[in-house]
Amino acid sequence: MVSTSIGESTVSLNVSSSFWPIKVANPNDSNFQSCLLAEDSDVFFQFVVNGLFMNLIGVLGVLGNIISMIILSRPQMRSSINYLLIGLARVDTVLIITSMLLFGLPGIYPYSGMLFTYFYVVLPHIAPVVFPLATVVQTASVYLTVTVSLERFVAVCHPLRARSLCTYGRARIYVVGIIIFSAMYNLPKLWETTVQKEISERDNITVYCLRESELRGNETYIHIYIHWLYLICMYLVPFVSLAVLNACIYRQVLRANKERQRLSRHQKREIGLATMLLGVVVVFFFCNLLPLVINIIETFRVDIPFSLEYLLQTSNLLVTINSSVNFIIYVIFGEKFKRLFLILFCNNNLFRNGRESPEGVTHEDSLISNGDRQSLRLHRQSTTVSRNGAGSINFGRSNGSTRQPSNRGSCRYANPGPCVYYPANRNTKEISQTTVLIED
Structure with a gap:
């Protein structure tokens, strides 16, 4: 006033x-x-x-x-x-x-x-x-x-x-x-x-x-x-x-x-x-x-x-x-x-917990917001590996061979979880070996 x-x-x-x-x-x-x-x-x-x-x-x-x-x-x-x-x-x-x-x-x-x-x-x-x-x-x-x-x-x-x-x-x-x-x-x-x-x-x-x-x-x-x-x-x-x-x-x-x-x-x-x-x-x-x-x-x-x-x-x-x-x-x-x-504003090493990605967000929190359940379900369906090969994407063993993800510096998990990022100075062989160990 x-x-x-x-x-x-x-x-x-x-x-x-x-x-x-x-x-x-x-x-x-x-x-x-x-x-x-x-x-x-x-x-x-x-x-x-x-x-x-x-x-x-x-x-x-x-x-x-x-x-x-x-x-x-x-x-x-x-x-x-x-x-x-x-x-x-x-x-x-x-x-x-x-x-x-x-x-x-x-x-x-x-x-x-x-x-x-x-x-x-x-x-x-x-x-x-x-x-x-x-x-x-x-x-x-x-x-x-x-x-x-x-x-x-x-x-x-x-x-x-x-x-x-x-x-x-x-x-x-x-x-x-x-x-x-x-x-x-x-x-x-x-x-x-x-x-x-x-x-x-x-x-x-x-x-x-x-x-x-x-x-x-x-x-x-x-x-x-x-x-x-x-x-x-x-x-x-x-x-x-x-x-x-x-x-x-x-x-x-x-x-x-x-x-x-x-x-x-x-x-x-x-x-x-x-x-x-x-x-x-x-x-x-x-x-x-x-x-x-x-x-x-x-x-x-x-x-x-x-x-x-x-x-x-x-x-x-x-x-x-x-x-x-x-x-x-x-x-x-x-x-x-x-x-x-x-x-975002404090020391990442002190406050980041094991479930968070390098950007500081849990895998689920980055996908669901204010009740958006549908996007979370779609994400889970697209990233789940089906053992019987029906209704989902299978990037494990196929026809007796093992396929590795082609994108450098990223990987996919059988279950939802944070993605592992690798340093740029590692060669492709090291990344492929690490990815195989993770999937196994």
Whole structure:
């Protein structure tokens, strides 16, 4: 939320329920010294929360989201749920960057005096564009989280319908549809502010201030669009949906854990993934609870005995944290994600186990993803050696002779397993002898 002082009154420009402790001045106010800084601002608190914590968490969050996108984009991770998580990581990355531009960097100047040019020149010019962009990605992040829970609900509670509903193609449609909806919903925010040039004769400097537009000064627009519609679309609908869906998922997880010995490997994987995403939703609720409270206070104009500034600053930080910690949740609860992370970004010799290929993926994990059993069956049928020679490929003894695989540097197994790779400096004879020993 953008808390903005206009004259003697305070209103809010909402990105999340906690965006923007930045002042949008009245067109007749020429006091540039406070045109971007709320009068009751605690500059030290703003410096610590935004200037230090938000920037630090933001940098780490962007790094974590980039790593998540790299891992989730691997061929062996291809699935509908992972595509949704990639979309969530992308919009969260943009949300973090916009938070740093709108709050993190501006939080440094009022206390330290650094970044004067950014605070009074750069920020007023980019804010009218960055602010609507921030609202778009924040809306997309909320509804992608709801879509992820909906996908898990179908996969866990209605597995027979998952094959038709939880597909990679449909996941793309969901992501594109959510982004289009988010952009259309937040389109009016492009016309909420204007930039006005100010010159200080005393200091002989030129600065720029954000001024409210005629649209932004309309009381009906503020009451309906900014307060009520925002409360319904950004909090009531997502919170209720997440609560209902994840309650059903949690109940199914508890039931499945009691019968865990009778579950197939695929069912155990789906339950484990649902558990991991429950953690994502719990963090979402925790980080967005304070913004929800602030939005309710403003919508119903509840009188409180203290300033909202500290709550606004804290809620800004919580929104940034929510977009930054999914990577940590994936590493803690996602076994496959953690294994790929250790192999791709850590020492392979320390973390590779005996069942993994040189690319760090088990033979089965590279073929099955999100319930794709058919591809796994086809693979097993194509690689199983039939002793009676019927219905499968036989590359063992035929007509009294032994045939060896013709591809250099690879071999096939009678049973699914990792393929052995040989150094390039070995000759063909050594490879053939080794292959014979393996087959025998």
